[in-house]
Amino acid sequence: MSKNRAPLIVGNWKATPKTLDEGIKFIKSLEKKVASPKYKLPKKTYHIAAPSVFISSLTPHTKRGEIGAQTFDGVVLGQHTGQVTPEQIKSTGATFTIIGHSEVRKRGETQAERKEKVLAALKNKLTTIVCFGEATRDKEGKYLGELEGDIKETLHDVPRELFNNLVIAYEPLWAIGSKEPATPSECFEVVIAIRRALASLSGIDYAKKVNILYGGSVTKESSKAFLEEGGVDGLLIGRASQEVTSFFEIITSCHN
Numbered sequence: 001m002s003k004n005r006a007p008l009i010v011g012n013w014k015a016t017p018k019t020l021d022e023g024i025k026f027i028k029s030l031e032k033k034v035a036s037p038k039y040k041l042p043k044k045t046y047h048i049a050a051p052s053v054f055i056s057s058l059t060p061h062t063k064r065g066e067i068g069a070q071t072f073d074g075v076v077l078g079q080h081t082g083q084v085t086p087e088q089i090k091s092t093g094a095t096f097t098i099i100g101h102s103e104v105r106k107r108g109e110t111q112a113e114r115k116e117k118v119l120a121a122l123k124n125k126l127t128t129i130v131c132f133g134e135a136t137r138d139k140e141g142k143y144l145g146e147l148e149g150d151i152k153e154t155l156h157d158v159p160r161e162l163f164n165n166l167v168i169a170y171e172p173l174w175a176i177g178s179k180e181p182a183t184p185s186e187c188f189e190v191v192i193a194i195r196r197a198l199a200s201l202s203g204i205d206y207a208k209k210v211n212i213l214y215g216g217s218v219t220k221e222s223s224k225a226f227l228e229e230g231g232v233d234g235l236l237i238g239r240a241s242q243e244v245t246s247f248f249e250i251i252t253s254c255h256n
């Protein structure tokens with residue numbers, strides 16, 4: 001990890017658990033574990049991106065963590081059946097949201113919508129985790145240039161004073177939901193490209209300090225190496241965050 005601060009550990013529950021009761025039980029159990037003096041964990045140790053309908057019922061149970069959204073559908077209030085706006089998300093107690101996760105983009109989220117959502121989330125003072133990542137890699141490394149281009153295009157219109165609430169997640173599509181994560185060195189070279197793109201948008205000081213996460217098949221075994229050798233400041237975890245024990249093991253291994 002590049003900075004002297006606690007790693008940002010973000011669980012992405014996706015469409016789990018089955019019921020709100022299960023979600024509350026999970027949070028209560030995790031809270032008990034992270035509060036144990038045995039582990040000497042910092043005050044805030046985890047973030048969970050939960051299904052939006054659960055957020056307001058989970059936040060009263062969180063002392064050592066924060067609950068956020070996985071996305072939202074609309075950016076304006078009004079006559080839009082079935083849509084949820086960032087103001088509404090924020091009013092449930094969410095402190096952050098993910099935007100542009102590849103599973104959302106696969107369902108049809110366009111680049112223009114992603115840009116609009118990033119801006120709307122930041123204007124509503126939600127910490128905004130924006131996902132980027134290549135679908136495949138080519139030997140010549142063209143994917144790095146494409147990724148930098150994608151970052152610049154997505155964030156170009158964001159006023160610079162809102163940049164402090166941005167977090168970038170590097171999520172190679174080929175690693176999400178698979179058996180194989182990227183290697184820490186594969187991650188490291190992309191993190192350099194991400195910081196280069198951010199430096200061109202907002203200066204080198206900003207690019208050095210912005211939090212970057214790695215996501216894609218993170219397990220307790222692989223988690224720490226990303227922080228130590230992969231150049232990232234935290235992790236975005238899918239499957240391994242959907243079970244209390246594996247999520248807690250990642251939290252403790254990253255904080256030690």
Ligand code: PGA
Binds near residue numbers: 175176177217
């Ligand atoms: P995974 O998911 O950890 O299950 O690969 C990561 C993600 O989709 O953010």
